[in-house]
Amino acid sequence: MTSKHVLITLLLALTTSCSGAPTSQQEPPSEDPVNRAVQIAEIYTAKGDILTASRYLEAALVMGGDEIEILPLLAAAQIRSGRLHASLGTIARLSAISPERPDLNNLHETVAQMIGADGLPSEVSP
Numbered sequence: 001m002t003s004k005h006v007l008i009t010l011l012l013a014l015t016t017s018c019s020g021a022p023t024s025q026q027e028p029p030s031e032d033p034v035n036r037a038v039q040i041a042e043i044y045t046a047k048g049d050i051l052t053a054s055r056y057l058e059a060a061l062v063m064g065g066d067e068i069e070i071l072p073l074l075a076a077a078q079i080r081s082g083r084l085h086a087s088l089g090t091i092a093r094l095s096a097i098s099p100e101r102p103d104l105n106n107l108h109e110t111v112a113q114m115i116g117a118d119g120l121p122s123e124v125s126p
Helices: 003-016 033-047 050-062 067-080 084-097 102-115
Strands: none
Touching: 033 050, 033 067, 050 067, 067 084, 084 102
């Protein structure tokens, strides 16, 4: 299995282990600004606008959203949008509050390998 496949597998595990279920686009918008930001982020993610989704998730954190719920979504969005350095910080933050999750260490190592020793994204070998 290539490191790209490992990364995808770890991302799927990370996002599906979030405590909340994804919000349907048919549900009415939440009255809570944090929940509304997460719902909007999910809509942008579904549309493929990952950068905008990331911004809404970051805003939800600033507004005091639940890190355990939001950080996995943010890390996945950062990785999907190519913001690998930012994702390392997000993964480290999540690891600090969820030390019982060994999958986070694997994800951190995989992203670090993708960035490479020189700090620039490296090619992932097949």
